[in-house]
Amino acid sequence: MPAPTLKEKAYQEMKKLLLTGEIKPGDFLSERTLVDRLDMSRTPIRSALDRLELDGFIKQSPQQGIVVQELSINKAAEIYELRKALESFVVNKLSNMELTKQQRSIIEENLSLQKRYVEENDIPQFTLKDAEFHHQLITFGFFKLFTT
Numbered sequence: 001m002p003a004p005t006l007k008e009k010a011y012q013e014m015k016k017l018l019l020t021g022e023i024k025p026g027d028f029l030s031e032r033t034l035v036d037r038l039d040m041s042r043t044p045i046r047s048a049l050d051r052l053e054l055d056g057f058i059k060q061s062p063q064q065g066i067v068v069q070e071l072s073i074n075k076a077a078e079i080y081e082l083r084k085a086l087e088s089f090v091v092n093k094l095s096n097m098e099l100t101k102q103q104r105s106i107i108e109e110n111l112s113l114q115k116r117y118v119e120e121n122d123i124p125q126f127t128l129k130d131a132e133f134h135h136q137l138i139t140f141g142f143f144k145l146f147t148t
Contacts, residue, residue: 006040010048012132013038018057018068019131020124029058029066055079087134090141103140110136 004012014034017023034045049066052058056075059067099107110133117126 006044007047010038010040010044011051012135014045014048014052015055015057015131016128018052019127023068025068025070027068028064029068031066083134087137090137093141094137097141099140103136106136107133 014023023029031042031045031049034040034049035042038045049058049060053060056071056079057069059069061067110129114126114129114133117123117129
């Protein structure tokens with residue numbers, strides 16, 4: 001499996017900042033700050049911001065700039081319904097595929113870390129590994145779509 005693109009790295013790093021609470025709902029962000037913080041150019045940062053907006057994490061507007069959104073119960077429920085449908089499809093697809101040894105190893109390592117974080121009551125790290133796990137499943141099921 002090739003290394004993630006800069007766009008994917010930017011997205012994952014920003015999502016991590018949001019999920020761990022380093023960036024909180026109501027915070028205002030700037031491209032310049034994110035470029036400096038993540039040590040990346042504007043292109044992957046902009047791409048990541050667009051994805052985060054589609055995911056409902058942020059709102060971009062010419063008047064306000066970039067604002068981190070509150071996640072309402074209704075919005076969270078909608079996201080999980082969509083995720084459940086997509087992941088059911090992916091799991092069905094993966095059940096008809098042969099995962100590589102490397103893919104199995106990645107999944108096993110992730111699940112082991114999730115278990116450890118639950119035992120340690122480290123919710124932020126568990127949340128990150130759980131999100132990574134779901135992203136891995138989708139990537140393994142739709143490799144070409146998510147790596148172009």
